[in-house]
Every structure is written in structure tokens, then in C-alpha cells.
Amino acid sequence: xxxxxxxxxxxxxxxxxxxxxxxxxxxxxxxxxxxxxxxxxxxxxxxxxxxxxxxxxxxxxxxxxxxxxxxxxxxxxxxxxxxxxxxxxxxxxxxxxxxxxxxxxxxxxxxxxxxxxxxxxxxxxxxxxxxxxxxxxxxxxxxxxxxxxxxxxxxxxxxxxxxxxxxxxxxxxxxxxxxxxxxxxxxxxxxxxxxxxxxxxxxxxxxxxxxxxxxxxxxxxxxxxxxxxxxxxxxxxxxxxxxxxxxxxxxxxxxxxxxxxxxxxxxxxxxxxxxxxxxxxxxxxxxxxxxxxxxxxxxxxxxxxxxxxxxxxxxxxxxxxxxxxxxxxxxxxxxxxxxxxxxxxxxxxxxxxxxxxxxxxxxxxxxxxxxxxxxxxxxxxxxxxxxxxxxxxxxxxxxxxxxxxxxxxxxxxxxxxxxxxxxxxxxxxxxxxxxxxxxxxxxxxxxxxxxxxxxxxxxxxxxxxxxxxxxxxxxxxxxxxxxxxxxxxxxxxxxxxxxxxxxxxxxxxxxxxxxxxxxxxxxxxxxxxxxxxxxxxxxxxxxxxxxxxxxxxxxxxxxxxxxxxxxxxxxxxxxxxxxxxxxxxxxxxxxxxxxxxxxxxxxxxxxxxxxxxxxxxxxxxxxxxxxxxxxxxxxxxxxxxxxxxxxxxxxxxxxxxxxxxxxxxxxxxxxxxxxxxxx
Amino acid sequence: xxxxxxxxxxxxxxxxxxxxxxxxxxxxxxxxxxxxxxxxxxxxxxxxxxxxxxxxxxxxxxxxxxxxxxxxxxxxxxxxxxxxxxxxxxxxxxxxxxxxxxxxxxxxxxxxxxxxxxxxxxxxxxxxxxxxxxxxxxxxxxxx
Ligand SMILES: Cc1cc2nc3c(=O)[nH]c(=O)nc-3n(C[C@H](O)[C@H](O)[C@H](O)COP(=O)(O)O)c2cc1C
Numbered sequence: 001x002x003x004x005x006x007x008x009x010x011x012x013x014x015x016x017x018x019x020x021x022x023x024x025x026x027x028x029x030x031x032x033x034x035x036x037x038x039x040x041x042x043x044x045x046x047x048x049x050x051x052x053x054x055x056x057x058x059x060x061x062x063x064x065x066x067x068x069x070x071x072x073x074x075x076x077x078x079x080x081x082x083x084x085x086x087x088x089x090x091x092x093x094x095x096x097x098x099x100x101x102x103x104x105x106x107x108x109x110x111x112x113x114x115x116x117x118x119x120x121x122x123x124x125x126x127x128x129x130x131x132x133x134x135x136x137x138x139x140x141x142x143x144x145x146x147x148x149x150x151x152x153x154x155x156x157x158x159x160x161x162x163x164x165x166x167x168x169x170x171x172x173x174x175x176x177x178x179x180x181x182x183x184x185x186x187x188x189x190x191x192x193x194x195x196x197x198x199x200x201x202x203x204x205x206x207x208x209x210x211x212x213x214x215x216x217x218x219x220x221x222x223x224x225x226x227x228x229x230x231x232x233x234x235x236x237x238x239x240x241x242x243x244x245x246x247x248x249x250x251x252x253x254x255x256x257x258x259x260x261x262x263x264x265x266x267x268x269x270x271x272x273x274x275x276x277x278x279x280x281x282x283x284x285x286x287x288x289x290x291x292x293x294x295x296x297x298x299x300x301x302x303x304x305x306x307x308x309x310x311x312x313x314x315x316x317x318x319x320x321x322x323x324x325x326x327x328x329x330x331x332x333x334x335x336x337x338x339x340x341x342x343x344x345x346x347x348x349x350x351x352x353x354x355x356x357x358x359x360x361x362x363x364x365x366x367x368x369x370x371x372x373x374x375x376x377x378x379x380x381x382x383x384x385x386x387x388x389x390x391x392x393x394x395x396x397x398x399x400x401x402x403x404x405x406x407x408x409x410x411x412x413x414x415x416x417x418x419x420x421x422x423x424x425x426x427x428x429x430x431x432x433x434x435x436x437x438x439x440x441x442x443x444x445x446x447x448x449x450x451x452x453x454x455x456x457x458x459x460x461x462x463x464x465x466x467x468x469x470x471x472x473x474x475x476x477x478x479x480x481x482x483x484x485x486x487x488x489x490x491x492x493x494x495x496x497x498x499x500x501x502x503x504x505x506x507x508x509x510x511x512x513x514x515x516x517x518x519x520x521x522x523x524x525x526x527x528x529x530x531x532x533x534x535x536x537x538x539x540x541x542x543x544x545x546x547x548x549x550x551x552x553x554x555x556x557x558x559x560x561x562x563x564x565x566x567x568x569x570x571x572x573x574x575x576x577x578x579x580x581x582x583x584x585x586x587x588x589x590x591x592x593x594x595x596x597x598x599x600x601x602x603x604x605x606x607x608x609x610x611x612x613x614x615x616x617x618x619x620x621x622x623x624x625x626x627x628x629x630x631x632x633x634x635x636x637x638x639x640x641x642x643x644x645x646x647x648x649x650x651x652x653x654x655x656x657x658x659x660x661x662x663x664x665x666x667x668x669x670x671x672x673x674x675x676x677x678x679x
Numbered sequence: 680x681x682x683x684x685x686x687x688x689x690x691x692x693x694x695x696x697x698x699x700x701x702x703x704x705x706x707x708x709x710x711x712x713x714x715x716x717x718x719x720x721x722x723x724x725x726x727x728x729x730x731x732x733x734x735x736x737x738x739x740x741x742x743x744x745x746x747x748x749x750x751x752x753x754x755x756x757x758x759x760x761x762x763x764x765x766x767x768x769x770x771x772x773x774x775x776x777x778x779x780x781x782x783x784x785x786x787x788x789x790x791x792x793x794x795x796x797x798x799x800x801x802x803x804x805x806x807x808x809x810x811x812x813x814x815x816x817x818x819x820x821x822x823x
Contacts, residue, residue, distance in 0.1 A: 312747060319751050354753070361750040362760040364685070364743045369760055579801060611798055618802035 015070020094121020115158025600634020
């Protein structure tokens with residue numbers, strides 16, 4: 001083969017090697033740039049087209065020159081500057097034109113038109129470059145090789161364009177790059193094989209050969225610089241776009257507010273873990289986390305505060321989980337944790353407990369104390385399922401159960417929970433019916449004057465007997481009623497009925513009715529109270545509403561307004577369960593409170609527990625200094641009663657002095673007492 | 680700039696590691712003092728019957744921030760916010776985080792004083808804070 005012989009015999013192999021490296025590198029870059037150009041549209045396409053054409057043109061041109069440096073001839077050589085520059089312009093311009101065609105949506109125009117144009121441009125560059133190459137000798141051309149070189153360049157370039165049209169397969173770029181390199185190398189050496197020089201006898205070696213070498217080297221360097229610029233432009237752009245892609249991927253997989261994983265990432269991760277477990281992967285725990293009292297925060301403090309709460313919650317959850325676990329926000333106030341490598345209930349429980357604990361910690365936002373808490377439901381894989389749906393369902397059941405067992409707790413799934421859930425659901429339905437049909441009863445627990453032992457009043461307590469499940473304690477059904485939004489209605493009913501009952505009692509016996517935190521949030525409460533008083537004819541001074549400290553906590557201003565309106569009706573307000581919550585004097589000062597009821601947890605530890613004793617004593621002192629009445633709740637023993645009497649609590653209430661009883665019994669009791677007094 | 684005073688209690692969950700409780704506490708309060716100096720927070724940290732009682736005073740927003748950090752700390756649990764009020768002046772202006780630790784001075788009445796503070800807290804937070812201040816003044820020479 002003459003082509004091989006030409007490479008080996010007529011060329012300095014070092015230069016050939018450098019030219020080949022230049023050619024392969026340049027072709028790879030060109031292929032990458034071509035592909036990019038063909039994918040672009042609009043103004044960006046114009047820029048990429050220009051950059052690609054200049055870079056690819058420079059690369060072919062440089063290859064040509066470096067290879068020419070290695071062409072060994074005995075004849076003296078010189079270079080025509082104008083033609084050399086024109087050859088460079090032909091390369092860049094021709095490739096640019098080819099790229100315009102290659103960007104066409106028509107495969108035929110792109111491959112045949114674009115590919116051939118690029119191949120032809122490379123060839124034209126080569127032969128114009130050869131005309132610029134002046135040798136002092138007899139030059140002869142073998143036209144067969146010239147035609148073959150043209151064919152090689154055009155076919156290879158066309159194939160490269162064909163491969164590059166497949167935008168999805170990144171591997172194609174390498175193949176196309178190799179084809180481009182083949183086009184250039186094939187063209188060059190078959191072109192050189194077509195060319196032969198015979199030095200004329202008697203001519204001496206011309207000193208211009210050195211100048212030619214220097215010039216060619218300089219041109220090669222410039223070309224290299226251009227190619228380098230092309231490469232770095234491409235790399236910078238790719239970095240920027242991959243940063244952009246990373247950011248977009250991050251946005252797609254993360255919750256914007258909290259920066260936790262979002263529902264999508266959670267779903268994918270869960271599915272991935274479930275698949276892994278099927279093929280012998282690690283066990284893990286799925287935890288569903290739900291905030292217990294989040295919605296009122298948005299309502300009372302506004303959405304910006306609610307957002308801040310969520311961000312802090314997210315941070316706390318991440319700290320409560322272990323590093324590597326996935327913490328996701330999957331709904332407004334719903335979160336989920338995938339805890340990896342959890343082999344047993346104990347580890348899961350430990351994490352869940354941390355979550356519950358950290359969520360129950362207070363939070364201060366713009367001077368407001370926010371008391372939220374969270375409940376957690378846990379399901380273990382593979383013990384409770386290996387399918388995402390089953391796991392989520394079981395964790396949800398555990399969560400539901402946690403929420404209905406006083407909230408602020410966690411539950412690990414167990415099959416029996418299904419039954420519990422059924423009871424819960426049927427209680428919900430029964431409670432709905434009950435509130436329509438008025439199935440509730442009111443019982444009255446007498447309150448006694450601790451000094452004289454006579455009845456001074458009664459606290460109305462709600463009772464419900466469910467037709468299906470029997471007697472249900474208020475601690476079980478009130479939270480359900482709150483959740484179902486029935487509390488305002490039930491509360492209003494109790495108030496109306498109790499006022500009516502009390503209107504028939506002796507005038508010195510007062511009535512106390514509980515008001516739940518949810519009711520206190522309702523601005524219509526004063527209206528409801530006024531209506532109940534008007535309907536029953538009960539004097540406002542005989543009515544007392546009992547609120548808890550927690551009702552004041554979340555909602556200072558609104559609560560203050562409502563309570564002030566109620567006080568202005570002439571109704572008294574008392575603070576129930578005092579000592580268990582945020583016991584602060586500032587509350588007592590700010591709110592129109594006329595009585596404190598000491599929580600039974602202290603009273604029941606009397607008189608032996610030093611701490612409780614000192615607390616009860618101190619509350620009694622506090623009451624007298626603020627001129628508030630004090631009631632001790634939950635009196636069960638005589639020694640408790642005598643301690644209370646001694647320390648000046650005004651009134652007492654508890655099983656020792658009187659259990660809650662029905663209205664008729666209460667009337668009998670007051671009747672007897674009236675007789676006793678008369679007797 | 681409005682100044683707030685925050686009072687909370689928590690139950691300590693210090694690691695029963697090689698370091699004694701007293702040492703750990705020293706370090707904790709020391710670190711807190713450094714951070715507080717930067718943030719402009721003053722206050723006192725009481726340790727009694729495995730309970731922390733802490734007062735933080737400073738610009739309201741900063742107090743909120745520091746308290747949130749404290750609420751992210753697992754070296755204690757059951758954090759209860761007892762009181763948060765605007766105040767005109769700092770009571771503990773001299774201490775970035777003073778420390779009153781049970782058992783620090785077995786000869787004195789310190790332990791009893793601290794227990795009393797704890798009881799008082801459940802009833803009258805303001806009075807408890809004042810008592811902390813008085814206790815701090817009277818034991819300052821010992822504990823510093
Ligand atoms: C009882 C207790 C009291 C603390 N008191 C403070 C304090 O006053 N100021 C403070 O900056 N950090 C205090 N910390 C430490 C913080 O919890 C937290 O570790 C620290 O602020 C560093 O938080 P960072 O890791 O988020 O920067 C206390 C920790 C505990 C357990």
C-alpha cells in the first residue's frame with residue numbers, strides 16, 4: 001500500500017505521532033461540540049455553531065501542519081502566507097456550513113449534505129494548504145489518491161454526523177470522534193500519497209526550510225490554543241449546566257421550605273429499600289410523624305410563623321434521626337423517616353422516642369410560646385411488610401393509634417392495632433350520631449366550702465354512654481370530638497343544659513362548666529354564654545367557666561379578648577389543673593381569673609410529699625395575695641382534707657367529699673343540706 | 680432593643696462516662712458562656728437533683744435563637760419553658776453563664792438553697808429567679 005509506505009517512509013514518525021494525538025483529541029472535542037451544536041436552538045445554536053466550526057477547523061488545520069512538519073523531502077520548502085490563511089478559513093467556514101446543514105431535522109440533508117460538506121471542507125483545507133506549500137522540485141499528483149482521499153473524508157464525516165444525531169446515547173460521541181479522526185488522518189495521508197516531489201538536481205538545500213518549520217510550529221501552536229479554548233469553553237459550560245442540573249435535581253427531590261427530602265424522593269427511596277430487602281438487603285424502619293397541634297399555629301400566628309415552625313421541626317427531626325437516615329416532608333405537617341439498619345423494635349423505639357421528645361420541646365417565635373408535639377407510627381421491614389404500600393399503611397395505623405392514645409407518643413405497629421382502629425372508627429361514627437341526637441348526660445360533682453363543709457356549688461361533667469361500646473370516658477371522647485370539630489356544639493349544649501338545671505338550684509349554689517381550649521378559640525363563645533344565661537334565667541354571678549392553662553398558651557391575645565368579654569357579662573373564670581403547665585404569674589395577672597383550682601396530682605400526694613406540700617401551700621398564699629379563690633381538686637383522704645383546710649384553700653372537690661352524681665341526686669343532696677341548715 | 684428573660688427547666692441526660700458530672704457541667708457551662716458572650720446573652724445555669732434550671736437574658740430575637748439551639752440538644756430532655764417576659768434590665772448582667780451546681784460545696788447550705796429554688800419554681804417563677812440571683816451572689820467567691 002502506498003499510503004502506509006508514505007506514512008512510514010516519507011514522514012518523520014515523531015511528528016506523525018504528535019499530529020495523530022492532535023487529530024484524535026481535536027476530533028473528540030469536535031464531535032462533542034458538534035453534538036452540542038446539533039442539539040441547540042436559537043441564538044445559543046449560533047454561538048455553538050461558531051465555536052464548533054472554529055475549534056474543529058483549527059484542529060484539522062493544526063493536524064495538517066504538524067504532519068507537514070514531519071513530511072520529509074529532500075527538496076527545499078517555503079510557504080505561501082495568503083494561501084495558508086485561506087486554507088484555515090476554508091476549514092472553519094466549510095465546517096460551519098456543514099454544521100448548519102447537519103443541524104437540519106431532515107436526516108438526509110444532515111447526513112449527506114452536512115457530512116459531505118464537512119468532509120469536503122477538510123479536503124479543501126488540505127489541498128489549498130498543499131498549494132501554499134511550495135517545494136522547489138518537480139511536483140506530481142496522482143489523481144486516484146486525490147479522489148480516494150475525498151471519498152474517505154466525506155464518508156467518514158457523514159457517518160460521524162449520522163451517529164451524532166442520536167442524542168440519547170453518549171457513547172456515540174466517541175464513535176463519531178474516532179470517525180472524524182479517521183476522516184482527517186485518512187484524508188491527509190492518502191492526500192500525501194497522491195503527492196510526490198522530485199528534487200531538481202543541482203539545487204542546494206534552501207535555508208528557508210528552517211523558517212518554514214518555525215512558521216509551521218507557530219501556526220500549530222495558535223491552532224492548539226484555539227482548540228484548547230474550545231475545550232475549556234465546553235468544559236466550563238458543561239460544569240455550569242451540570243451544576244444547574246444538580247440544582248434542578250435537588251429542587252425536584254427536596255421540599256423547598258425545609259430542604260428535607262420531598263414526597264417523591266421518599267417514595268423512590270422506600271421503593272428502593274423494599275426492592276433491596278427482597279434480595280437480601282438490610283432491614284429498616286419506616287416512621288410516620290404527624291404534628292399534633294400545628295394547624296392552630298397557622299391560624300393564630302400566621303403562615304410565616306407556621307413556616308418557621310416547620311423549618312425548626314425539620315431541623316429537630318434531622319437531629320433526632322441518625323445521620324444517613326432519610327427524613328422527608330410528605331405533607332403540610334406530615335413527615336416520614338426511613339431509618340436504615342434497624343433490626344428490632346428496641347432500636348426503632350429509641351429513635352421514635354427521641355423524635356417524640358424533641359418535638360414536644362417548646363418553641364419561641366416572635367415572643368409567642370408555641371407548644372406543639374408530634375406522634376409517631378412505626379412499621380418495621382421486613383417484619384410488618386416488604387411492600388411500600390403495606391408498610392406505609394401499617395405505619396399509618398400505628399400513627400393513628402398513637403394519636404388516639406393521648407398523642408405526643410409513638411406506637412410500633414402490631415396486628416391487634418387493626419381492631420383498636422376499628423373501635424376508634426366506630427366511636428367516631430357513634431360520636432357524630434350522639435352529638436346530633438343529644439346522647440350526652442351531665443353529672444354534677446359537688447364543691448364544698450372547706451371551712452364549714454356546706455355545698456357551695458357543683459362542677460358539671462359530661463358523660464357519654466355509647467350504644468355499642470358502653471360508657472366512654474371524656475378523656476377518650478373529647479379529643480375525638482375535638483378532631484371531628486364537634487366540640488363547640490357539644491360544649492354549647494352542655495352549657496345550655498347545665499344553666500337550665502342550675503337555675504332550679506338554691507340561689508347560693510354556683511355552677512362550674514368546663515370550656516375546652518378549642519372552644520376558647522371560637523370568638524362566638526361569649527355570645528353562646530350570654531344566650532345560655534338568657535334562656536335559663538340563671539344569674540351570671542352564679543356561673544363560672546373553667547379553662548386550662550394550655551388554652552391560654554397558644555393564643556394569648558384572642559383568648560384574652562374572649563375571656564374579657566365573658567367576664568364583662570358578669571361570669572367568673574377559673575383556671576383548672578393549675579400547676580401542671582406553664583404556671584406563670586404573668587398569666588394570672590393578665591387574664592381576668594378569679595379562681596385557681598389546684599391540680600389533683602399535687603393534692604393526691606399530700607400530705608407526705610414535701611414538694612407537693614410546698615407547692616400547695618405556695619399556691620394558697622398566692623391566691624390570697626392576688627385575692628383569688630382557691631379550690632383543691634381530687635381530695636380522696638381525710639388527711640388531705642385536713643391539710644387543705646389548714647392551709648386555707650377555700651373550697652374542696654373530690655371523691656372523699658362527693659362523687660359526680662345525676663341531677664336528681666344532686667337536688668336531693670342540696671335539699672337535705674337545706675333541711676339540715678334549717679333544722 | 681427589647682430585652683427578654685427566659686426561664687426553663689429540663690432533666691439532665693449527661694453521659695455517665697469517664698468524666699464526673701461536675702466536670703461535664705463545668706465544660707457545658709464554659710462552652711455556653713463562650714457562645715453567649717458572642718451572642719450577648721447572660722444568665723445562670725443551675726443543676727440540682729438531676730435537673731437543669733436555666734435563665735437566659737438578652738435581646739428577644741437572640742434569646743429565641745439560643746433557646747432553639749438548646750432545644751436541639753440531647754444532653755437534656757423534658758424541656759419545660761416556665762417563663763418568658765420582657766424585662767427592663769438584666770439581672771445576671773455580670774455572667775455570660777453563671778453556674779450553680781449541687782454538691783459543689785458540701786460544707787455550705789448550697790444544696791438546700793438549690794432545692795428550695797427548685798420548689799419555688801413550680802409556684803412563683805419570678806421569686807425563684809430572684810432567689811437564684813441571691814444564691815449566686817452569696818456563693819460567688821466559692822464557685823468562681
Ligand atoms: C443544659 C444546657 C444549657 C445550655 N446552655 C447554652 C447557652 O446558654 N448558650 C448556648 O449557646 N448554648 C447552650 N447550650 C448548648 C447548646 O445546646 C448547643 O450545643 C450549642 O449552642 C451549640 O449549638 P450548635 O451546635 O447548633 O452550634 C446548652 C446545652 C445544655 C444541655
